[in-house]
Amino acid sequence: MAIITVKDLRKNFRVSVKRPGLSGSLKNFFNRKTILVEAVKGVTFKVSQGEMVGFIGPNGAGKTTTLKMLCGLVHPSGGELLVAGHKPQSRNTSFLKDITLVMGQKQQLIWDLPPLDSFYVNAAVYGLNKQEASKRIDELAAMLELNDELVRPVRKLSLGQRMKAELLAALLHRPSILFLDEPTLGLDVNAQSKVREFLSKYNKRYGATILLTSHYMADITSLCSRVLLIHQGSLFHDGSLDELTLKLSPYRAVRIELKEPQPKGLFVNYGQLEEFNGCLVRLLIPRETLTDSITSILNNFPVKDLEVCDPPVEELIGNLFKNPNY
Amino acid sequence: MIYFKKVLKKIISPYRIAGSLFSSQYALMLEYRAEIVLWAISGVLPLIMLGLWTGAEARVLAGITKEDITRYFISAFIVRQFTAVWVMVSFEEDHIEGKLSPFILQPIYPFWRYFFSHVAEQFTRIPFVLVIMIFLFIGFPQTFFIPSNKELIAAIIAIFSAFCVRFILHWTFAMVNFWTERASAIERVLMIPYLFLSGLVAPIETFPESVRAFALLTPYPYLLSFPAKILSGANVNLLQGFLCLFLWGSLFMFISFYAWRNGLKQYSSMGA
Numbered sequence: 160m161a162i163i164t165v166k167d168l169r170k171n172f173r174v175s176v177k178r179p180g181l182s183g184s185l186k187n188f189f190n191r192k193t194i195l196v197e198a199v200k201g202v203t204f205k206v207s208q209g210e211m212v213g214f215i216g217p218n219g220a221g222k223t224t225t226l227k228m229l230c231g232l233v234h235p236s237g238g239e240l241l242v243a244g245h246k247p248q249s250r251n252t253s254f255l256k257d258i259t260l261v262m263g264q265k266q267q268l269i270w271d272l273p274p275l276d277s278f279y280v281n282a283a284v285y286g287l288n289k290q291e292a293s294k295r296i297d298e299l300a301a302m303l304e305l306n307d308e309l310v311r312p313v314r315k316l317s318l319g320q321r322m323k324a325e326l327l328a329a330l331l332h333r334p335s336i337l338f339l340d341e342p343t344l345g346l347d348v349n350a351q352s353k354v355r356e357f358l359s360k361y362n363k364r365y366g367a368t369i370l371l372t373s374h375y376m377a378d379i380t381s382l383c384s385r386v387l388l389i390h391q392g393s394l395f396h397d398g399s400l401d402e403l404t405l406k407l408s409p410y411r412a413v414r415i416e417l418k419e420p421q422p423k424g425l426f427v428n429y430g431q432l433e434e435f436n437g438c439l440v441r442l443l444i445p446r447e448t449l450t451d452s453i454t455s456i457l458n459n460f461p462v463k464d465l466e467v468c469d470p471p472v473e474e475l476i477g478n479l480f481k482n483p484n485y
Numbered sequence: 486m487i488y489f490k491k492v493l494k495k496i497i498s499p500y501r502i503a504g505s506l507f508s509s510q511y512a513l514m515l516e517y518r519a520e521i522v523l524w525a526i527s528g529v530l531p532l533i534m535l536g537l538w539t540g541a542e543a544r545v546l547a548g549i550t551k552e553d554i555t556r557y558f559i560s561a562f563i564v565r566q567f568t569a570v571w572v573m574v575s576f577e578e579d580h581i582e583g584k585l586s587p588f589i590l591q592p593i594y595p596f597w598r599y600f601f602s603h604v605a606e607q608f609t610r611i612p613f614v615l616v617i618m619i620f621l622f623i624g625f626p627q628t629f630f631i632p633s634n635k636e637l638i639a640a641i642i643a644i645f646s647a648f649c650v651r652f653i654l655h656w657t658f659a660m661v662n663f664w665t666e667r668a669s670a671i672e673r674v675l676m677i678p679y680l681f682l683s684g685l686v687a688p689i690e691t692f693p694e695s696v697r698a699f700a701l702l703t704p705y706p707y708l709l710s711f712p713a714k715i716l717s718g719a720n721v722n723l724l725q726g727f728l729c730l731f732l733w734g735s736l737f738m739f740i741s742f743y744a745w746r747n748g749l750k751q752y753s754s755m756g757a
Contacts, residue, residue: 172753232586232754248750255592267587269509271516276509283505284593286498 162336162368163206163229168238170199170224198224200392201238206370208335211362213383214372217480221392222372223340229370230260230338243336256285259334263344266325268313274324275309278331285332292331299327303357319350326357337361339371343378355381376473390480400472407475410443412468413453418461429456438463443470506597510605521606525613528569531561532621534686547691555628556717557688559621560640564713565685566614567607568648572599573672576659581666586754596656596741603652636718643712646727650734651708657741663748678703684710704733 174196177187199221206212214222227233228240231247231254240247245254268277275296282292300309303323308316316324322342330337342358343351355378362369373379379386379400386403388396396403410430420437429452434441444452449467456462514521535558539551549557576599579585588595622629632640658675661668680686682705689697689710700706711726 227586227754230590232589233752234750250589252592255590258590260587260590262583262586265583265586267584269513272509272513276512280505280509281591283498283502284591286494 160208161205162208162243163204163370164239164241165205165225165229166203166239168199168202168225168228168240169197169236170221170228170233171236172196172198197392199228199235199389202389202392202394204387204394204397206368208368209362209366210385211358211369211371211383213379213386214370214389215376215379215386215476216389216395220389222387222389225389226260226338226340226370226372230258231255232260256332257334258336258338259329259332260338261325261329261340261342263322263339263341266313266321268321268324268328270313273310273312274305274316274328277313277328278309281328281331287332295331295333296327299330302360303327304353319346319353322346322350322354323357326354330361333365335365335367337367337369337371339369339373341373342371343373343375351375351377358382380472388476395479404469404472404475405446407472407479408470409446410470411446411449412470413442413444413449413456414466414468415440415442415456415460415462416464418463421460425460502593502597503601506601507605510602511608513602514605514609518609521609522613524569524606525566525610525617528562528565530685531558531565534558534561538687547688549688549690553717553719554688555625556630557713557719559618559628559630560713560716561685561709563614563618563716564644564647564709566610567644568651568708568712569607570603570648570651570655572603572652572655573659574669575599575602576656577662577667577669580662583754589749589752594745596745599656600652603648607648630718632716632718636715639723640712640716643715643726643730646730646734647708647712650704650730650737653734653737653741654704657737657744660741660744660748663744663751678705679708682706683708684713704729707733 172195173193175187175191175193177183177192202221202225214226216222224233228235229242229247231242231250234248243254243257245251245257247254247258268274269280278296279289279292282289282295287295296309300306303326305320305323305327308320308324313321313324326342337358339358343354346354358369358371359382361367369382371378371382384399386396386398386400387394388403396406412433413430417438417440421440423432423435426432426435426440426442430442430444430448432440433443453465453467457465535555538554538558576585579588585595588598655672655675658671659668661671682700682703684706689700689706692700707726707729711721711730714721715723715726
């Protein structure tokens with residue numbers, strides 16, 4: 160059953176524009192011009208309970224705005240939105256107790272106090288008694304491998320420790336829907352991996368639905384079975400990463416190492432020749448002719464080594480964003 | 486039994502939230518004790534005005550004794566210490582930097598966070614204000630006075646009520662941030678009527694009749710002059726003063742709710 164239903168969701172922002180320099184500033188002072196920016200243009204999708212969905216797209220694509228509308232922070236300009244049976248923009252208490260939003264670049268912990276102080280404030284706000292709060296803090300701290308950090312002022316913690324403490328604060332009320340905006344932003348590889356591991360455990364233990372945006376493909380590939388690719392405010396893809404790869408690249412990359420050099424012309428019929436260096440050939444071969452092509456290559460050439468792989472998904476998405484026709 | 490527990494939880498919950506917000510904000514304010522000393526010292530304008538008014542001819546003309554004016558301005562100094570409000574600046578900062586977003590998504594009206602932050606700061610000020618008062622009374626022993634218990638209790642209630650109304654007034658104007666993003670400039674504008682109509686630079690009694698009548702139509706005299714007069718032992722119409730504070734507070738509370746509800750529709754969650 161869908162816990163999140165989004166139908167033709169839209170968001171427009173009015174943004175002021177100003178020319179550079181003194182004259183631009185003076186003109187802007189007397190006659191402020193604004194333009195209407197369509198940040199989200201009719202996005203439709205559904206998310207089932209317990210699903211982990213990744214939002215991907217370049218900066219300004221509309222993924223964070225979509226996330227902010229889903230959690231009730233921003234009012235939609237149009238369309239229908241239902242999260243856990245509520246209209247998010249109404250921000251009912253029961254809805255707010257069901258969700259959480261974690262922003263990688265923003266913090267809710269009190270900067271000059273230890274995280275524990277913020278946790279107990281959150282516990283009171285969400286109606287948890289002290290024993291229950293302590294129990295949950297211990298449980299989450301164990302999952303996040305946090306110990307002494309909880310009694311040190313937040314300002315003295317490393318970025319990774321702070322992010323873990325932020326997650327603990329945001330999950331203390333045990334929300335069933337998590338909205339995560341760049342949760343691993345700025346973290347080192349180890350810290351990123353710990354955060355991912357924790358999110359995966361949380362999802363399994365509590366059956367929570369997780370929607371996350373990230374620029375790190377590793378976050379998406381390791382956590383999300385489903386991705387929503389948002390491009391220029393519209394939903395470009397809704398499905399698995401493999402399906403996305405297939406959609407973006409109907410070819411597979413084949414790298415061939417030959418025992419002895421062969422003429423270049425013999426390879427052009429198999430597909431698009433990406434690289435040729437006598438003994439080293441790199442081809443992009445259409446998926447539907449891949450098996451036949453490889454059989455033919457192995458039968459007709461002195462092959463020393465052969466490798467078939469998908470082009471990196473980051474590269475494919477990057478190419479998509481550069482393409483003005485999309 | 487379960488129903489009883491639920492009702493009890495509902496009754497206790499706001500107190501637990503208030504206690505928790507207060508204790509965390511108090512702990513935070515203690516971290517900034519040096520800053521709070523400076524803030525406390527910066528509120529000495531009534532004492533400067535005391536120096537000016539002690540020898541002023543206008544005081545004699547208004548029929549105010551030297552003792553009365555001294556008591557009034559010392560009381561005004563105390564009232565000002567405990568009615569300081571900076572919510573417009575904090576709200577603007579949180580709004581622009583995106584810190585407001587997590588507050589909006591919690592099941593508590595963000596108003597209370599700012600409110601308890603102010604209350605905690607005022608509690609932190611108590612020892613510093615006492616020290617300043619001790620120095621003042623040592624330096625000027627003729628100014629020493631102790632209000633009666635009745636005056637003290639009425640003054641404490643009036644000071645807290647004045648703080649609440651001033652806080653609600655500034656909170657209401659802080660909502661302008663949802664439309665303009667730089668609403669803290671309004672605070673500078675609000676300071677002008679506060680300075681001249683509240684009794685901060687001159688007791689209301691010394692105003693020309695028409696100005697005094699106008700001032701009494703605004704909330705300002707009730708934010709400073711009214712509690713200061715109670716504390717100084719002057720003859721005050723308590724019922725009228727508290728009623729005016731209640732009415733002004735209710736009016737701005739109503740406007741602020743409306744502004745909050747509509748402001749959130751404009752909220753773009755910038756900086757986050």
